[in-house]
């Protein structure tokens with residue numbers, strides 16, 4: 001009975017002496033207890049890494065308490081929940097973020113110093129959780145932080161890859177990839193839920209059976225793999241709410257193996273078991289080139305099937321009628337990668353729950369929403385029909401059925417316009433017949449979101465024009481945002497303190513719009529002075545890191561000019577490097593007396609190239625070759641340095657971004673769906689040098705064109721410029737390309753194909769045609785930097801205008817307009 005249950009709970013609570021305490025002595029005791037009993041080291045003898053592990057475990061205990069409270073509360077209130085399905089999450093480190101969100105960072109720092117340790121030093125011991133490629137994956141991580149902070153009843157679902165994104169190692173200037181076996185030393189943040197497992201089925205055949213006089217399809221699978229849940233707590237800031245990121249790992253299934261054992265082939269059976277773990281073993285490192293590999297499809301279904309089983313189980317615990325499903329469940333598809341969920345929901349509702357097709361479809365159409373991050377049709381995922389048919393035969397049938405009904409309906413609406421019908425069909429006919437995952441997602445979702453204003457407009461005007469004309473109300477915009485907790489509070493504590501001091505409150509950490517309050521002081525010499533000091537401190541940290549990584553000493557008086565992001569032709573790191581060569585060439589050819597007028601620069605480039613992306617790898621090599629030349633030229637000295645920061649990841653970003661004066665977001669217009677790096681730099685008072693692409697257009701709206709350096713062709717001009725081709729190649733660009741071709745930086749044969757992309761007749765990414773305008777923007781940046789007060793004012797206005805680019809704003813918008821969910825806050829002060 002309830003009475004005895006609560007009596008039992010009460011007794012337990014007393015035995016445990018209530019909740020964990022956060023005073024300095026309790027924290028010290030907890031850390032030491034974990035040193036002794038969890039890490040199993042003597043409390044008299046442990047190193048920094050062991051201290052970090054014990055510290056992390058003590059934080060984990062506190063997270064678990066809160067996550068239990070949150071889950072229990074959600075269960076009691078039973079609100080509509082959102083389930084965020086993403087194939088990738090770039091969480092980075094958890095320690096600092098957790099203690100800050102828990103509101104006990106200072107207490108921990110104090111406890112540690114009593115024990116003779118420094119919080120910052122231990123925090124450095126933690127490796128990154130890098131279960132994703134780039135922007136899309138870090139966006140998921142930022143959005144989880146916002147969902148927790150804003151008290152939304154949300155769950156994240158994903159895959160627990162054993163190998164995250166490869167580590168980038170540079171040898172002789174060339175990128176090499178090394179495996180990131182990040183679980184080597186255990187992962188204190190996750191909890192394995194051995195009882196939360198689901199069978200996931202593959203292969204086999206579909207047979208028609210007769211069930212109480214009705215025909216139904218039964219899938220007899222050929223392979224079963226068990227999915228086991230690993231829960232990662234996501235604490236909100238200024239709230240007790242702590243939500244869960246549930247990641248699935250593959251485990252051998254006993255169901256499947258019985259047969260093998262019975263046939264007597266014991267050794268082979270054990271070896272086969274091992275194969276199950278392969279499903280979740282490695283993250284695909286190509287962000288966007290689509291390859292149609294079976295393992296990838298297996299990963300997608302594995303993740304989707306386990307998540308849907310979990311969601312339906314939770315629903316059924318409290319409800320018996322699927323009519324209520326759309327009132328209790330919203331499913332968010334983060335790009336097309338999880339969109340097999342649509343077919344899976346249909347399969348479960350029709351084949352397992354025995355709902356009629358129309359009813360099931362009606363439910364599916366009410367629960368799914370879809371966000372797309374791609375810009376061009378070539379980036380869209382297509383799954384060969386043969387592959388899907390062999391791996392998931394029942395799902396192929398279901399997708400055909402969905403498509404048949406959709407096309408029938410479409411014919412009624414638009415008539416027999418066969419071109420349009422074939423463009424909109426979920427099935428693409430052709431040499432390789434395939435499933436267009438984006439079309440499937442659009443057909444079933446009630447909302448299709450782009451990730452910036454221009455991107456959302458492009459979707460309507462180009463990529464999904466046909467669908468927009470059919471269902472204009474489906475198409476919306478949710479401009480991306482990033483979390484100020486990670487990107488200011490965790491990564492830039494001095495700026496955080498400065499902002500709070502001048503605003504007279506820390507409330508902006510939950511209510512980022514308050515940052516606009518800084519505008520009033522942008523010209524105040526006192527704030528400017530303090531602002532410059534903060535930047536100096538962060539540049540110092542970065543300079544130390546650069547020297548440790550590359551041996552290059554850089555001057556703190558120079559402008560730190562940063563471009564860090566995945567290496568892609570469209571992001572135009574090549575334009576940046578050619579610009580640097582031009583700058584170098586100018587300095588070399590200058591009268592010595594003129595050199596004192598040059599604004600000194602430290603150019604910093606970082607990012608990973610997909611392992612098979614040859615041109616991107618050549619860009620990395622070119623960067624190193626040019627750096628080698630410039631950094632060793634005594635003529636140039638501190639006027640120009642170029643450094644490549646290896647293995648750019650979340651924790652490196654936390655160091656680099658606060659230390660940047662200028663950052664470059666220079667994609668060919670129309671190619672960057674949004675861009676989120678720019679928002680992190682903006683928050684940290686870094687000025688942007690950018691093209692009018694993605695979310696930069698909205699950044700301009702917020703801070704004004706005077707406060708950043710814009711250049712280059714606009715989106716609508718790009719097609720014409722492409723037509724014109726390289727006759728428009730400016731002399732300055734031709735000259736620097738010539739230097740590379742002539743072997744000025746060595747490796748002339750190797751760089752040939754890279755140079756061809758610019759002057760080979762196509763210049764698809766308009767490096768040549770944007771070159772002059774790029775140099776002008778760079779000159780304007782130099783000029784502004786020479787006036788520290790002006791520059792600092794622009795910097796303050798950048799931070800002040802960054803509020804719109806918080807993921808809190810994005811998530812609130814999703815919750816209200818797309819998911820229809822409301823906050824569900826555990827009643828306490830956090």
Ligand code: KOT
Pocket residue numbers: 134135136137139287288335373374375379380451480672673674675676694
């Ligand atoms: C992945 C697969 C297919 C097509 C595109 C992608 C993709 C896009 N992966 N990451 N992105 C980036 O997503 C970010 C978050 O929305 C954007 O800011 C950025 O512009 C995309 O390139």
